[in-house]
Ligand code: ADP
């Protein structure tokens with residue numbers, strides 16, 4: 001049983017605070033969806049979790065099975081069992097996918113065995129053409145192909161917890177069905193815990209979320225069941241933006257009545 005625990009996480013970029021106190025716990029087998037408007041801080045959250053350069057942690061704690069992740073370099077976070085499918089996967093000319101996955105498996109202490117066979121099996125599961133497997137990492141892949149490539153890596157590496165940053169963007173309907181089915185399968189088969197950032201209900205019809213969180217202006221302003229996804233489709237984020245602004249005002253004003261209801 002693995003557990004990613006995020007407590008009071010605050011982080012900024014270029015001197016501006018973007019994440020303003022995130023609390024979130026993801027356990028093995030659970031799917032947490034994070035939805036929110038553009039610029040809310042969703043990618044910042046995934047990048048800070050994985051330790052991407054350029055982000056400054058201002059406070060809070062992130063642990064995976066009790067181990068402090070924020071202290072670790074990115075590769076050690078990955079070796080500890082955290083995986084990030086990037087919103088914009090990076091092209092790495094000169095590095096073959098197979099080499100990267102072999103090194104990653106070795107670093108995790110997992111026997112690497114026949115990595116090519118593992119890759120081929122995963123490619124088939126998600127309808128990813130085998131001819132892409134010999135390409136340098138993500139080079140000359142379309143947006144949708146890159147997302148499938150991320151999913152393939154997830155299947156081969158089998159981390160404890162996966163953060164999926166808009167894994168559905170750029171995927172056609174069939175690819176979306178393949179990808180969401182494979183991720184859902186992994187949650188059931190190997191107990192993968194998932195933090196899925198998405199804008200769309202369609203990802204979440206196959207990859208069933210246990211909890212849906214609404215992230216607005218760097219804060220989780222609501223959490224609920226799958227019904228929250230449908231409600232968001234109807235109302236959009238407007239009601240939550242208002243809430244976030246009221247909350248901002250209440251926090252920013254040192255003379256505000258501390259007992260006032262911030263939502264009135
Ligand atoms: P989301 O993924 O929810 O759309 P992001 O986390 O990408 O939002 O961005 C949140 C805010 O942080 C935006 O205003 C964005 O411009 C800013 N931001 C994120 N990453 C960087 C960066 N590396 N440099 C400068 N600004 C950034």
Ligand code: MG
Nearest residue numbers: 042043044087
């Ligand atoms: Mg984003």
